[in-house]
Amino acid sequence: MQQQRTIRAATAALAGATTFAGALVGTIALSLARQVVTLPSKAREPVRVVEIRPDRDGDGARGTVVLERTVESHALGEFTMLWGQGTGRARLLERLETTDRTVTRRYGDVLGADFAVVRSVRLASAPQLGVEDLGLPWSKVAIPGEGGELPGWFIPAAGESSDWCIHIHGRGATLTEPLRTVPLVAERGWHSLVMRYRNDPGAPAGHHGKTGLGLTEWRDVDAALEWVKSRGARRVVLVGWSMGGAIAVQAALRSVHADLVVGLMLESPALDWNETLIWQAGQLNVPASIAKLGIRLLGSPLARSVLGAEEPLDLAELDVVARAGELRWPTLVLASTGDTVVPVSGSQRLAKARPDLVTYEEFTRARHTRLWNTDPDRWEAAVGKWFDRLGEAGRS
Incomplete structure (x- = not known):
């Protein structure tokens, strides 16, 4: 009898443990799944400022800053520091000294909120603090979208042209992110529209402020295509960075104005969200089996009621590699094996699947969307050469 009671108790305990484990x-x-669709209400400023040393002969706009050593603060190249939720910004320049815990770098061109009292910053990959830094003519524009006006910058090329680029930044990135491409295309006769999309600061909010990973945002690019068409565009290149790459591809595949699209430029693109989300979960030591369960939630009817998404997210629709046969545009893909946000394998597989369309440039040391920062000469040569070929094709 005692043995039976022990067995029953053990069985009950195991069932309870199993139930608890399943619930966990x-x-x-x-x-x-909620983290995937939910955009933060405030931008994180994760890099701690250890010490600020303004130049003695300056006004505080330049000097030396000691930052906590992180993957981003230690990276090669020039960046933008932001603080106070973007109310302050400055250029982060060359490295001077590194230790196991800190990185000492030059900074310059402080704008906005007081830098002297800053205790933490975030780093944006673009070296430009704003569109003004390009030294090119520009104007603010508003694109009529389905949820309201989408703000943007228009940077014209010199002279008359019917060639346009629409530049699409990544998830949570600043509007300056795509500016590295603009001077290269402007000198080749391409007008540029650098656009915000739903849930960006100053743009209309999407459904409950949730992201669609490209499955909803592409409609804003569709509106942008209509806008540039009304201004004489006949050929358009969609330039997408990170998640902006997924948005660009969806717009090319779905837009009623897709006949305008003559090329895709994808920088550090998210081409396979299944792979990317499982890989990102692995960085947090979350097993792939749990990540896959979260992905199933994204695509289920519960996406609306439980996650607040505008619609279930069919990640198969976003798998550009699986849909490679549907592509019909010359495509430049720039990616890095050093990317710690989006695995490079998606870019590699797309290049292998469509060598007839895809020009692939692989970097090694660069972090996510920081390819230009690591090797600007190579990056600009690759982008310029690709646009030169596209220009020649348009003239033939």
């Missing part, structure tokens, strides 16, 4: 797995999966 479900909770983690739900949390992951």
